[in-house]
Amino acid sequence: MIQAQAPNVQAEPYSYNGTHSFLLEYIFKCKNGEITIGHELMTQLDMLIEHFNNPEIKIDFEDGHKRIKFIETKCKHFEAPFAGKPFILELFQKAFVEAIYIFQIYDDEINRWIRLHQDVLFLVARKNGKTPLISAICLAEFFCGEIGTRILCSSNDYEQADLMFQAINSMREESKSLSKVTRSNIKGIFFGNPKKPKKTGKFSYKNKGQIKKISAKTGAKEGKNIRVGAVDEVHELKDNTSIMPIRQAVSTQDEPLYIELTTEGVINEGYLDERLREARKVLNGELDRPRWLIWLYTQDSEREVWKNEDMWVKSNPGLGVIKKRSFLKKMVEESKTSKSMRVFVMSKDFNIKQNNATAWLTTEDIKNEDTFNLEEFRNCFGIGGVDLSKTGDLTSARVILMRSGDPKKYIVQMYFIPESKIKNLSVADKKLFKEWIQDGYLTVSPGNENDFSLVTAWFVKLYKEYGIRVFKTGYDKWSAVYWRKEMEEYGFDTERVAQDWSLSEPMKLVEADLKSNLIVYNNNPIDKWCFENTALNFNSKMDMMPKKVQGQDNKKIDGAVTTIIAYKIYSDNRSEFMQLVGR
Structure with a gap:
């Protein structure tokens, strides 16, 4: 179990300077075995707990908790079986949001404290709510961030990029308070309501913030000045040609946020393979990337998938709440007799890399x-x-x-x-x-x-x-x-x-x-x-x-x-x- 040794951590282990920390709560419960996670995520959490002791890192819960509150009070689910219900975040989701926002470092170039994590890799098995979660974070950033915040949703194809965009737009439409100060069309989501226009302020037409979508097949990505870029299903990308223009587009911002969310894939030597190699070097202490938050829900071995279903939660943190256990059991049983099903289930449901050299048939x-x-x-x-x-x-x-x-x-x-x-x-x-x-x-x-x-x-x-x-x-x-x-x-x-x-x-x-x-x-x-x-x-x-x-x-x-x-x-x-x- 983590020993809360940081001078500002209170006797109550989930509190820091009198503020309840969802990240600390998640870390403590993972450490004492109440929550089961894989070795790779545990390594990242060990790195994060050290930040609470680091005098060069400031802990500020305001931005993170503001966005968590926004998601839980303003956002609603739009798909069955949760359609119309408030978006109440699970502990692992709150901890993830906190990890993005609460750590700050002083930037001598701009002479102020800024967010530490500006680059995020979120790997989790399918049907664990990754797209709705990142969509909710993007919408929260749109409303809680500074005026003029521009957000770009991207993926390998236009349909997948549209899933995230539609998730954002549906949450916006479900909320009366959000929809009445914004508008949407085929080009994107914008501030300002044509029926009840405001002349000034954050919710007026003068706010040029926007949310748009593109795909890897969309041209003219260079030159976009965006504050938040979110790329879904990066496992489908063969290289970084569609990624780099987005990363370059956020580079002009003081506090950009670039998020990659995905499951594992089957493309050999694709973009995700290289990204994960670098990520694991960071976790192993072989590469220094302090601005990168690496949040990987992975199994520790394929053997534990077949031998112990209690270990399935390592790659499926939403199991039993967001993702049905009965569904996963069915997938595992089918994969025992079908090679194609096995390849899919191992990569998509357990984040175990499957080589696309794997033959279809034996x-x-x-x-x-x-x-x-x-x-x-x-x-x-x-x-x-x-x-x-x-x-x-x-x-x-x-x-x-x-x-x-x-x-x-x-x-x-x-x-x-x-x-x-x-x-x-x-x-x-x-x-x-x-x-x-x-x-x-x-x-x-x-x-x-x-x-x-x-x-x-x-x-x-x-x-x-x-x-x-x-x-x-x-x-x-x-x-x-x-x-x-x-x-x-x-x-x-x-x-x-x-x-x-x-x-x-x-x-x-x-x-x-x-x-x-x-x-x-x-x-x-x-x-x-x-x-x-x-x-x-x-x-x-x-x-x-x-x-x-x-x-x-x-x-x-x-x-x-x-x-x-x-x-x-x-x-x-x-x-x-x-x-x-x-x-």
Whole structure:
């Protein structure tokens, strides 16, 4: 347990100079085991308790407690199941707010005391209220901060940035006292109410403070003079190109506040990886960054996740109050049997880094030595899937066939590659590809690019030789206009399937069917190779899509992609297709 040795700390361990400190209370309860946290957060708390003894650091609770009071009295939740209820902060949230604001150092350049922590990294598992909390802090800063405070919400994509902005705006709208002195439009949130305008003062049009949103894909970020920058889900950022303009934009302020909030991710050597490496050097005493508040809710090992659910709170401080324990139990149970679920749960629910080199499927998942003869499916209907490659790359085409009363999906497939591509392969790959060509798994297009008419010819051949009629074919390349027209001239119905998060559900179904041995792909070696090469990409909504393993562009995933595309067409048209199968 912490010994309160600072001269100004009172006998009551949660008090400093007669003021109750939520941070001290949190530290003491973590130290005596009443609250369970991980080693990394404990290290930061140990560093913070030393500030109470440091004569060069002044402790001033006014700004922190003012913002805590603002959040609890002015802000209301806007989403179920807490919609309309006051935003009453948990102890860990109050301690976090205090840690940002109460420590001050004297700045000789501007000749006054200023906030110590100007850079904040907040890592916590999903569904623990991180976005609402930071949104509430931003809104509190907007109202409690100085006149002209400009705040910028950012993220990797516009939708995620909008989540924080909408959280701020919804809290503003829920409060009559806040909404009557502000206004919002598509450009942002501003002071001044057009219906009841004030001529002067903080809540008038003369206050040029504003809250806006941008994404990593938004241009013209340089030149913005902001006081508060908050970047959500930084784990999705590949580098610091979208971060640096925001950090530079706050540099002109005497007391800027730059906050990064996130869960762990799966991007290899991305921005968060580098940021966490630096953060851990600070915690280990290898790097001096006194202005940086590093607040990490992390597990001490993956083993404790599986062995002791009492340890889950280390990465989930809101467990049981904000985040349902039953929900997390369900996620953990599902992750025991699903590789994709495990990757997601470990990174998003426990902040345990998952390498995006992690394969989507295991060897056992892929293994299926069942075979079939196309004669068995003479005059049947099928679902098509095509991945039309870039110039000089692999192209894949396949048809899913089914039988009435049989849950299995039987796949006939063909791959295509330009002749020039074979010449540029490594010795090992060249040998492999030549074997596939010889065995009839791979068709070679003359020259430097794939001839998509050979893909059309393959579908036509299935019909002419076996009477297999393809009900509908999904394809991913929007620019393949002539191929689509050619297919339609032969009477094939085609439908573009974007390679985006809409592939999530069919991808999950492919995984489940492979694990259940319900996909019979005739033991095709290229299919097997593509499945083995496929890695996972996730977003914050738990959607997934296939991707290449980072740094291994020579490993192809086209066969996995076309399987998922075909499954997307199957899922969207299942009722009509099964009627055709049952004829």
